[in-house]
Amino acid sequence: MIDDRPVWAKRMESERAARSWSPLDAARAMRAHSTCDLPDDQVLARSWHRWESGAVEPKEHRALIAAVFGTTTRAFFPVDQRRGGNAEVQDASGMDTAEIVGRLCASDVDEATLEALRTTVGRLCTQYAYLPGDQLLLEGRAWLHHLAGMQHQRLPHSQRQDVLSHTGMLALLVGCLEYDSGGVARAQAESTRQAALSIGREIGHLGIQGWAHEMRAWFALTTGDIRGVISAADAGLAIASNESVAVQLLAQKAKAWARLGDRQQTEAALDAGRSLLESLPYPENVHNHFVVDPGKWDFYSMDCSRKLADNALAEHLAREVLRAGVDFDGTELSPMRNAEARITLGVVAAREGDLGAALAYGEQALExxxxxxxxxxxxxxxLDAVLTRQYGGEHQAREFLHHMRTLLSR
Incomplete structure (x- = not known):
């Protein structure tokens, strides 16, 4: 039978099931999270049945329901975030790359050119999610070269600030791409990050500074320097606590605490980040890499749940990440997030004794x-750890582990 209920109705049921709650338990959880008067628990429980059926939308309770399940309203009740076609990657000004570069090299840079530059940088940051990294890195470095050449021009103060702001954002993007790619380029990422941080300090751009510290936290997380993650995140929060990047800084802290096995600190960081994200206006472009979109909170929580071995919740959140990260026609909107979601599903399957599913999810994540x-x-x-521990004697597991380690050794 086809389940044609709204996405939010399906999620209400799956979130409740992941916690082994009855509708009455969910009603009580709503009351615990609410600061306003609510109907009695039995009435709320009956409402849960209607909401989960999809017959009635809980419009006045959407934020409360999202809070009960540790996510944001826009993640739980999403808007359409499909990528557009070719129009998405075209400059709003109508200028092509050659024309923009030509104008930037002129002695007099007009506002239309600066707007075209802003749109171009935004386009590149948006393409981070899905464009092949080596291709985007080449283009990003080329634009950095063009902007570096402008530093010798005599620009009015306001225009110079704009150009430096775009340069700083572009340096952040290039640094991320360098780190992503591994090999020689990865060694350059720290210098690029520091260059972006220096620009942010020079022009007083708190967002650029915050993202530069977030990159340091990310570098530390992926190299196993867990205390370094917390230190970098705190440094960024001290500068940019009111910027949207603070949400991601708190998420990095949560990931670090989860790896230290401290559930209380993990939950505190997640709750602080979720509350801040809920308070921010909805982003103009949720696909920009340097915008923390509400749907990404499920991705952060998924990572923490997997590390803390909350298998049912980790599996549920991984499926939510995949639901949001695949378009109606099967296009991968967020391939990197999706890969980590599939690894999470593989870890859960392996922990629960299903080697075949674990290997299938793992193979799909590597593709x-x-x-x-x-x-x-x-x-x-x-995934490597659980397969080695539980299935080290299985030929299929050993073959997959060899394959995975070879692919990820670049």
Missing amino acids: GDRQSLPSLKMVAGD
Whole structure:
């Protein structure tokens, strides 16, 4: 039978099931999280049945329901976030690359050119999620070269600030791509990050500074320097506590605490980040890499649940990440997030004794063209550990582990 209920109704049921709650338990959880008067528990429980059926939408209770399950309203009740076609990657100004570069090299840079530059940088940051990393890295470095050439021009103060702001964001993007790719480029990522941080300090751009510290936290996380993650995140929060990047800094802290096995600190960081994200206006472009979109909170929570061995919740969140990360036609909207979700499903399957499913999820996670090698290798380490521990004598498991280790050794 086809389940044609709304996405949010299906999720209400699956979230409740992942916690082994009855509708009455869910009603009580709503009351515990609410600061307002609610109907009595029996009435709320009956409402849960209607909500889960999809017959009635809980419009006045959407934020409360999201909070009960530790996520954001927009993640639980999503808006359409499909990528557009070619229009998405075209500059709003109508200028092509050659024209923009030509104008940037002129002695007089007009506002239309700066707007075209802003749109171009936004396009590149948006393409981070899905464009092959080596291709995007080449283009990003080329644009950095163009912007570096502008530093010799005499620009009005406001235009110079704009150009430096775009340069800083582009340096952040290039640094991420360098780190993703591994090999020689990865060694350059720290210098690029520091260059972005320096630009952010020079122009007083708190967002650029915050993201530069977030990158340091990410570098530390993927190299196993867990205390370094917390230190970098705290440094970023001290500067950019009111910027959207603070959400991701708190998420990195949560991931670090989960790896230290401290459930209380993990939950505190997740709750702080979720509350901040819930309070922020909905982003204009949720696909920009340097925008923390509400749906990403499930991804952060999934990582923490997997590390803390909350198998049912980790599996549920991984399926939510995949649901949001695959378009209606099967297009992978968020291939890197999806890969980590599939690794999580593989870990849960292995822990629960299903070797075949664990290997199938693992193979699927390794197939993507768009990968962040350090992050994927870090998450795959959990699958490696459980397969080695529980299935070290199985030929299929040994073959897969050899294959996975070879692919991720770049």
